[in-house]
Amino acid sequence: MDRKLDHTSSYQRIGPSQFSDLTGFYDAQKAPANLTETRRRVDAFVNKHSSTGRRIVLVTSGGTTVPLEAQTVRFIDNFSAGTRGAISTEQFLERGYAVIFLSRQYSLLPYSRHYSHSKNCFLDFMKPDGLGGITVAPQFTPAMLKVLEKYNSVKQQGLLEVVNFVDVNEYLFLLREITASLSTIRERAMFYLAAAVSDFYIPLGKMVVHKIQSGDGALHLELDQVPKVLSPLVKEWAPKAFVVSFKLETDPSILISKAKTSLARYGHQAVIGNILSTRKYHVILITNEEEKDIRLPEKEADAGAEIEGLFIPELISRHEEWIRQASLQN
Amino acid sequence: MDRKLDHTSSYQRIGPSQFSDLTGFYDAQKAPANLTETRRRVDAFVNKHSSTGRRIVLVTSGGTTVPLEAQTVRFIDNFSAGTRGAISTEQFLERGYAVIFLSRQYSLLPYSRHYSHSKNCFLDFMKPDGLGGITVAPQFTPAMLKVLEKYNSVKQQGLLEVVNFVDVNEYLFLLREITASLSTIRERAMFYLAAAVSDFYIPLGKMVVHKIQSGDGALHLELDQVPKVLSPLVKEWAPKAFVVSFKLETDPSILISKAKTSLARYGHQAVIGNILSTRKYHVILITNEEEKDIRLPEKEADAGAEIEGLFIPELISRHEEWIRQASLQN
Numbered sequence: 001m002d003r004k005l006d007h008t009s010s011y012q013r014i015g016p017s018q019f020s021d022l023t024g025f026y027d028a029q030k031a032p033a034n035l036t037e038t039r040r041r042v043d044a045f046v047n048k049h050s051s052t053g054r055r056i057v058l059v060t061s062g063g064t065t066v067p068l069e070a071q072t073v074r075f076i077d078n079f080s081a082g083t084r085g086a087i088s089t090e091q092f093l094e095r096g097y098a099v100i101f102l103s104r105q106y107s108l109l110p111y112s113r114h115y116s117h118s119k120n121c122f123l124d125f126m127k128p129d130g131l132g133g134i135t136v137a138p139q140f141t142p143a144m145l146k147v148l149e150k151y152n153s154v155k156q157q158g159l160l161e162v163v164n165f166v167d168v169n170e171y172l173f174l175l176r177e178i179t180a181s182l183s184t185i186r187e188r189a190m191f192y193l194a195a196a197v198s199d200f201y202i203p204l205g206k207m208v209v210h211k212i213q214s215g216d217g218a219l220h221l222e223l224d225q226v227p228k229v230l231s232p233l234v235k236e237w238a239p240k241a242f243v244v245s246f247k248l249e250t251d252p253s254i255l256i257s258k259a260k261t262s263l264a265r266y267g268h269q270a271v272i273g274n275i276l277s278t279r280k281y282h283v284i285l286i287t288n289e290e291e292k293d294i295r296l297p298e299k300e301a302d303a304g305a306e307i308e309g310l311f312i313p314e315l316i317s318r319h320e321e322w323i324r325q326a327s328l329q330n
Numbered sequence: 331m332d333r334k335l336d337h338t339s340s341y342q343r344i345g346p347s348q349f350s351d352l353t354g355f356y357d358a359q360k361a362p363a364n365l366t367e368t369r370r371r372v373d374a375f376v377n378k379h380s381s382t383g384r385r386i387v388l389v390t391s392g393g394t395t396v397p398l399e400a401q402t403v404r405f406i407d408n409f410s411a412g413t414r415g416a417i418s419t420e421q422f423l424e425r426g427y428a429v430i431f432l433s434r435q436y437s438l439l440p441y442s443r444h445y446s447h448s449k450n451c452f453l454d455f456m457k458p459d460g461l462g463g464i465t466v467a468p469q470f471t472p473a474m475l476k477v478l479e480k481y482n483s484v485k486q487q488g489l490l491e492v493v494n495f496v497d498v499n500e501y502l503f504l505l506r507e508i509t510a511s512l513s514t515i516r517e518r519a520m521f522y523l524a525a526a527v528s529d530f531y532i533p534l535g536k537m538v539v540h541k542i543q544s545g546d547g548a549l550h551l552e553l554d555q556v557p558k559v560l561s562p563l564v565k566e567w568a569p570k571a572f573v574v575s576f577k578l579e580t581d582p583s584i585l586i587s588k589a590k591t592s593l594a595r596y597g598h599q600a601v602i603g604n605i606l607s608t609r610k611y612h613v614i615l616i617t618n619e620e621e622k623d624i625r626l627p628e629k630e631a632d633a634g635a636e637i638e639g640l641f642i643p644e645l646i647s648r649h650e651e652w653i654r655q656a657s658l659q660n
Binding site: 065068069071072073074075076077078079081106109111112115116121122123126128129132133134135136138141144145147148149151152196198199200209210211212217218219220221222223224225248249250251276277 | 395398399401402403404405406407408409411436439441442445446451452453456458459462463464465466468471474475477478479481482526528529530539540541542547548549550551552553554555578579580581606607
């Protein structure tokens, strides 16, 4: 812990985590039902694109839930609509990558994100044509046509594989399987870990079955720490891959030091640092060699540009260098 | 509390709640910024429909969040996509009610719900017509046309007013304002409180500002009980209105007794009881006079029928009787 807690704080720490080194975590928790089928699907996707030499990126997106009950009514969630992941996926696809999109169910998806979570109801775009058909109202057509064409092209070429999760347990199991699959293409794999993964959870063995009843008192919750999966991912599961993690903070004064600690601890290639309130206009790309400040000028933002269009090309050029260096060593 | 807690439970109770009688709650918490503007909008809606004698129902929908940090990265949430509230709103509108829809941001909305949170991406419905326009693919047109016509009719007549909330604090402030507005039409108002409102929250004064840091230990959270707002709503804020609350449980053995306790404690008119796993096919309508089991036959469910189409007419007939009884007394 790197800062003092407020004395009026409603939380506190209580002892070490059960599986801080991941030992035992996967044995103690229950694998999601669709794990084998998903692995098969991802293997097929990786094999197909591997045979053409295409680079593949795993983009993780959205927040993970932490169920408080086995028959879940309540859960802890992380703030994330999945905007970063959905935009980034479009950027990678436009730049020739195939994308495995590991994303929270019902969070934003590439392409359709332009029309979901919108102030405008989707039905406001539609007009009966008077002949039994429905057309998109003319004022919305040009923008939608552009999105639709990109979406259809990606679908036709089979460049996008979507895998859904809801809770942190599903996420951790799916991540391990997909990583095993992606590790087969070695340096050509990129991991772009943008999901807002919970740091805390309630282990299966400690969870109550039924809905927590509201009684006459306050509620005390005790959560264990989620094991830091980045460590085995980088060191054991996919040691040749190019790995990018994200650091989201609300306090700017701790952002860079936390990113550097993370790079040193896990040994991966890059951290994208961002602050909650400015994350759409400002990120810092942090590697062992540099801290690069990347800002989206206000004018460009107003014109609809997105900061992912600035920093993803930076990541891609570093990934290309990573592949080049590896080929020199072989 | 009406059942024993599991000994392996990760939660416990810790003393009485700060504002269990609501005294002080609204003073200690901060009102949402849009409260005055929302009240004005709702007043105008109520006045407009009140002048034509139309009945008005407040439908609350979706889960409330409970922020764990003032600059919120993490929050507790209640399981709810807002399906019940969105379907019910369509049912009330079809039966002549005007509806105030107090709903969690980004949860399902009436009409558009047929195309959100769907397995099918919305873009899969769209086809470029080759002439620069976009049409809805023929196989999806008949169903969408029905929805679109209803949506447009409701919009034209101004029968639906949507108010959004995210956290439990916003919900409680907005509910009080809307109730004050609706109370002016007395018996012709119905409250249909389907939102999954959190039972616990962290008061403003106890909340930390910045993102909780993941350290080397587990996490202890302490939450206060949310005041039971149904009591003042029924007894003081809108004592003439017809009020329906919801009870969602996972344990069927406690459902009816909890519903009856609620009716006795708050003095409102009806509870819709349902079990998490069967809520789409089975509800129990509980009033002081009866417990009515309402089930959607499997065949009808398969044909696309929804259980709200069965129990909302039951509620409406009881509301009509409520209005008739009141008119006899005046």
